[in-house]
Amino acid sequence: MPGKAKTSPVGEQDICVRCGFCCDGTLFVRACLSAGERGTLPAEIEKASFTERGSDYFRLPCNYFFSKCTIYDIPRANVCSEYRCQLLKDFDAGKVTKEEAMGIVADATKMRDSLLEQYKKISGRKEKISFQRLLTELGRIQGNDTGKEPLNNEYDILLAGCNIFEALMTKYIRSKSDFDKMMGEESKVQS
Amino acid sequence: MTKYIRNIKTISGRLHEEMVMMDMDQGKYFSLNQTATAIWELLDKPLAMDELCDSLLEEYEVNREECFDDVRGYLEEMIKMGLVKEV
Numbered sequence: 001m002p003g004k005a006k007t008s009p010v011g012e013q014d015i016c017v018r019c020g021f022c023c024d025g026t027l028f029v030r031a032c033l034s035a036g037e038r039g040t041l042p043a044e045i046e047k048a049s050f051t052e053r054g055s056d057y058f059r060l061p062c063n064y065f066f067s068k069c070t071i072y073d074i075p076r077a078n079v080c081s082e083y084r085c086q087l088l089k090d091f092d093a094g095k096v097t098k099e100e101a102m103g104i105v106a107d108a109t110k111m112r113d114s115l116l117e118q119y120k121k122i123s124g125r126k127e128k129i130s131f132q133r134l135l136t137e138l139g140r141i142q143g144n145d146t147g148k149e150p151l152n153n154e155y156d157i158l159l160a161g162c163n164i165f166e167a168l169m170t171k172y173i174r175s176k177s178d179f180d181k182m183m184g185e186e187s188k189v190q191s
Numbered sequence: 192m193t194k195y196i197r198n199i200k201t202i203s204g205r206l207h208e209e210m211v212m213m214d215m216d217q218g219k220y221f222s223l224n225q226t227a228t229a230i231w232e233l234l235d236k237p238l239a240m241d242e243l244c245d246s247l248l249e250e251y252e253v254n255r256e257e258c259f260d261d262v263r264g265y266l267e268e269m270i271k272m273g274l275v276k277e278v
Contacts (some may be wrong), residue, residue: 018209096207104207111204160213164204167211167220179222183211187220189227189268 007018011098012088013063017068019172020104022083025130026112034078042071059131085173103170111165115158122154123168194237194278195266195269201274214273221272226251230265237278240266 021027033041033056038049044063049056064071069080087104090096096104112131119134120126129137138159171179202266203212210228223231233246244258251258269275 100207107206111206115210160202160215163220164202164211164213167222168204168206168209171209171222172206183220183222186270187272188224189272189274190220191223 007157009053012091015088015091015098015105018102019087019173020065020068021105021169022085023060023062023065023069023080025132027085027132027169030057030059030078031062031079031083037150040075041077042052042074045077058101060132062066086171086175087173090172091100108165108169108173111168114162115165118154121150122158130166131162135166138162157169192239194239195234195275196237196278197231197234197268198274198276205206212274217273221274222276226261227265227269230262231269231274 003156015043021186022031030034034048035056038046038051041049042064043078045058052058058077062069064076066129084092085107087096087101089099091098111123116129116131119129119137123137138155141155142159167182168175170182197212198214198216200215202215203210203213205211205228208225210223210231211220212223212231229247229250230243233243240262241261243262244255244257245264247253247258248255253261266275270277
């Protein structure tokens with residue numbers, strides 16, 4: 001049926017508006033652009049765009065995202081309207097209710113913000129960074145580590161917390177099958 | 192009577208029905224389903240099997256015998272993984 005627009009299930013937009021993890025650097029460091037899209041995009045997306053191994057992307061967090069998308073009504077990159085996370089798929093399939101989805105987003109936001117706050121306290125840095133940027137920072141710090149410290153310093157505990165958050169985000173938001181691969185059967189307590 | 196308690200050297204996070212934790216001694220990550228999470232959360236103090244079942248039966252609609260079998264299975268698994276120990 002050419003030309004028929006896909007309609008989102010009722011309530012889906014409310015979940016997206018509450019969430020924004022795919023735009024604000026919580027889930028990803030970059031978003032894919034379709035071939036030929038560069039040159040036709042809103043200015044800030046254009047500025048953040050780059051090519052790697054023949055594919056086009058733009059860096060995240062999106063510069064148009066301020067708690068919500070501020071260019072929702074103008075033509076954006078295709079990925080902005082086409083990307084569907086695991087949570088939306090589960091909601092669409094009736095596996096989670098809207099209330100459960102909203103609860104997952106609210107709890108994940110709390111968990112992420114607490115990790116970012118922990119990082120600010122430990123590092124003494126004041127600027128706001130995205131969760132993916134935090135992972136990069138922790139990776140850099142770990143890379144400088146001599147490896148002689150036992151696993152009890154503040155950065156190691158923070159890193160463990162971030163890994164746990166990443167795993168939970170993978171299960172509920174990114175892709176459940178990736179979570180299953182990530183954890184492996186021997187690490188699951190499911191009797 | 193044998194009592195059980197959680198290994199305190201863990202860091203955990205929970206979202207919806209899933210808990211993921213890291214055992215700091217082993218440096219390994221584990222995921223717990225809803226029932227395992229419920230057992231884990233009760234084991235912040237030493238509890239015997241029947242005490243665990245008493246609490247779980249208040250929350251879940253399951254008969255006592257089935258609850259005992261399930262709890263035994265979960266405890267065995269969690270002890271093997273080092274997440275719970277006998278006291």
